[in-house]
Amino acid sequence: MENWVLVFKKSDLPHLAAVRCWLGLYAAETETEVWLRCPMLHADLDQALRALPAMHTYRQDAQGLLFPLGGSTPVAKLPTLDWLPMKQFIPVELPGAALPAQLTQQHTLQLLPSSEYHPGVALKVKLADWQLYAETAPEIRLSALRFALSSAGDVLVMGEPLPPLPGVEYWLRDSILLPAAYDLEWPLMAQLFNQRENNNGAYFLLFEKDGNWQKIEKRCFVPASRAGIRLSKRNHG
Numbered sequence: 001m002e003n004w005v006l007v008f009k010k011s012d013l014p015h016l017a018a019v020r021c022w023l024g025l026y027a028a029e030t031e032t033e034v035w036l037r038c039p040m041l042h043a044d045l046d047q048a049l050r051a052l053p054a055m056h057t058y059r060q061d062a063q064g065l066l067f068p069l070g071g072s073t074p075v076a077k078l079p080t081l082d083w084l085p086m087k088q089f090i091p092v093e094l095p096g097a098a099l100p101a102q103l104t105q106q107h108t109l110q111l112l113p114s115s116e117y118h119p120g121v122a123l124k125v126k127l128a129d130w131q132l133y134a135e136t137a138p139e140i141r142l143s144a145l146r147f148a149l150s151s152a153g154d155v156l157v158m159g160e161p162l163p164p165l166p167g168v169e170y171w172l173r174d175s176i177l178l179p180a181a182y183d184l185e186w187p188l189m190a191q192l193f194n195q196r197e198n199n200n201g202a203y204f205l206l207f208e209k210d211g212n213w214q215k216i217e218k219r220c221f222v223p224a225s226r227a228g229i230r231l232s233k234r235n236h237g
Helices: 010-019 043-050 127-136 189-197 226-236
Strands: 003-009 026-029 033-039 056-060 065-068 102-104 111-113 122-126 145-149 154-159 168-173 176-179 182-184 203-207 213-217
Touching: 003 010, 010 033, 122 127, 127 154, 127 226, 176 182, 176 189, 189 203
Parallel strands: 176 203
Antiparallel strands: 003 033, 003 056, 026 033, 056 065, 111 182, 122 154, 122 168, 145 154, 168 176, 203 213
16 A cells, blocks of 8 residues: 655644644654644545645655655665654543542532423544445445544544444534533533633533533544545454
8 A cells, every 4th residue: 555655844733733633644743843644535634634744745655665746766764763653652531540520619510301492513433334335335325424533443424314324423512512302401500611611612512411521623533434434444443
């Protein structure tokens, strides 16, 4: 499989945050540079990489030879570096340990059963179930979905319609994902809580039935392509 290889100045490291949640990306550093490599998988990733301020962009063949874009003659060989997955190279907040949900030390948000129906927009499933579904699901169904993978092996899928898989379904209120058939004890607090914990709108706040919650960065959701889902198995394993 051919790879993209990009070379950056160390001062450009913050720009890599734009792609830090893409599956299959690896990074390494030297004294003066940051190197990035990833498989040539799909147009979304290619477009994101082209937007980065790289000093050099290469195509790497199976022998590790580096070719300039549009060139047929190698100009270098991929150096031996200590490559790390992007989620380790640039730590990112993915679904993981839950945190106590509080507006103040005196008031903890609670969830109660709700008699009102809210359509589901997200589904938390096991990685193995998600991968098995992706192998046979029609492309038109996958194209309507995005997903984020946690280090614990859970996958949060968003889109419409949601896949017919066992899991926990959530509905959305002010960027807060709430379990199906549950609502906040005081629904009017949702907007205030979202303003406090998510004032820049960069996160989903995922609540569980016991009131525990966690932040999920919205940019960590990637398109549900077969290649990307297969790669998630390799990276998580």
